[in-house]
Amino acid sequence: MKPFSKRMPHLGTENAFSVITKAKQFEKESGVKLVYLQIGEPGFDTPKNINDAAKAAIDDNQTHYTPTAGIPALREAIAAYHTKYSAEPYEASDTVVVPGGKPVMFYMINALIDEGDEVIVPNPCYPIYESVTEYLGGKVVPIALKEENEFNFSADELEKLITPKTKLIILNSPQNPTGAVYTRELLWDIAELAKKHDLWILSDEIYDQMVHDGEHISITSIEGMPERTVVLNGCSKTYAMTGYRVGWAVTKNAQMASYIEQFACNDVSCVNVPAQYAALEALTGPQKAVKDMLKAYKKRRDLMVGLINQISGMRCHAPKGAFYLMVNVRQILDKLDIDAAELCDRIMREAHVLVLPGTVFGKFGDDFIRLSYVSTEEQIKDGLSKIKKYIDKIY
Numbered sequence: 001m002k003p004f005s006k007r008m009p010h011l012g013t014e015n016a017f018s019v020i021t022k023a024k025q026f027e028k029e030s031g032v033k034l035v036y037l038q039i040g041e042p043g044f045d046t047p048k049n050i051n052d053a054a055k056a057a058i059d060d061n062q063t064h065y066t067p068t069a070g071i072p073a074l075r076e077a078i079a080a081y082h083t084k085y086s087a088e089p090y091e092a093s094d095t096v097v098v099p100g101g102k103p104v105m106f107y108m109i110n111a112l113i114d115e116g117d118e119v120i121v122p123n124p125c126y127p128i129y130e131s132v133t134e135y136l137g138g139k140v141v142p143i144a145l146k147e148e149n150e151f152n153f154s155a156d157e158l159e160k161l162i163t164p165k166t167k168l169i170i171l172n173s174p175q176n177p178t179g180a181v182y183t184r185e186l187l188w189d190i191a192e193l194a195k196k197h198d199l200w201i202l203s204d205e206i207y208d209q210m211v212h213d214g215e216h217i218s219i220t221s222i223e224g225m226p227e228r229t230v231v232l233n234g235c236s237k238t239y240a241m242t243g244y245r246v247g248w249a250v251t252k253n254a255q256m257a258s259y260i261e262q263f264a265c266n267d268v269s270c271v272n273v274p275a276q277y278a279a280l281e282a283l284t285g286p287q288k289a290v291k292d293m294l295k296a297y298k299k300r301r302d303l304m305v306g307l308i309n310q311i312s313g314m315r316c317h318a319p320k321g322a323f324y325l326m327v328n329v330r331q332i333l334d335k336l337d338i339d340a341a342e343l344c345d346r347i348m349r350e351a352h353v354l355v356l357p358g359t360v361f362g363k364f365g366d367d368f369i370r371l372s373y374v375s376t377e378e379q380i381k382d383g384l385s386k387i388k389k390y391i392d393k394i395y
């Protein structure tokens, strides 16, 4: 057989999925039922009005191709949604609807990065930014998110990493996995550097509604940024619609919007049409369900933070956004002389709780395990009491 392309070994993946496969295997072999505290998706059903809109679209035979960039009403709703965060109003033509938030990473980075180009990426971070960049022959330049700075970074640290080869900075606020929310000052400084060095920004705002303390601020609120920024967002997290696969890119750069649309045309033709109608209902229909989910997440966050801080050798701060938290377990790792992956494996096998090593999100996650607080309060209490009992025994 002739060999696969030279690019393939550079394509990464989401290791969180392989941890779940291992967990399922463990459950099958041991007969034990695990408590899942690693889940990266909303712990609620999709609101009924949204599902009804998808059903109505099917009954109305909205089951054929649409324009690649999406149905006009949805694009208008997306433009209106992002205009509220932006220094300049967006038009429907500034938006491209794609199957989930993830394709925006793939299409935008593809449109920009040549072999050797550098992309500055916060670390730890969602792993797909790095995977796509390396697949294309680009160089990932990590910027460390430090616990003592609430997982923000500084403009000085950022500027030191910028070289003539830097083309793109990736931002994600609220952030997965740390729950960090970037401050207005940091965004302002990043914008100044982006303009000074003529850099693009990919601003992943998929958790924009999930700010528990304060408010969401987009880098597009700063003048001159909407033209050099692609905003990534979608319905997955806010509306508990991960399986619908509706996301979008928004940018004031017409050439970039056109390239993203061209990629989508080559790749998927258009997004599933009933799902587009569901997304339209999500954006334009009642928002009470979103508020209720947010209230519940905040309560679960506070419960989880309180319980974690009662476990010897573990510590965490209340994250400001998203639905994840990073727990510092360095003391336990040093005492047992193991790494975070091994600790998570032991917690699974001995305490019967699934959590993720911080290293799944990058090398600067090595002191941490990541938990999510999407699970019910009962599951959170159950899981953390099991972890506490196990850690008390070994630590």
Ligand SMILES: Cc1ncc(COP(=O)(O)O)c(C=O)c1O
Residues within 6 Å of the ligand: 040, 099, 100, 101, 102, 103, 126, 172, 175, 176, 204, 206, 234, 235, 236, 237, 242, 246, 247
């Ligand atoms: C930071 C971040 N961006 C994007 C995505 C992908 O979203 P989608 O499921 O809409 O592709 C995720 C999913 O976990 C995420 O955490």
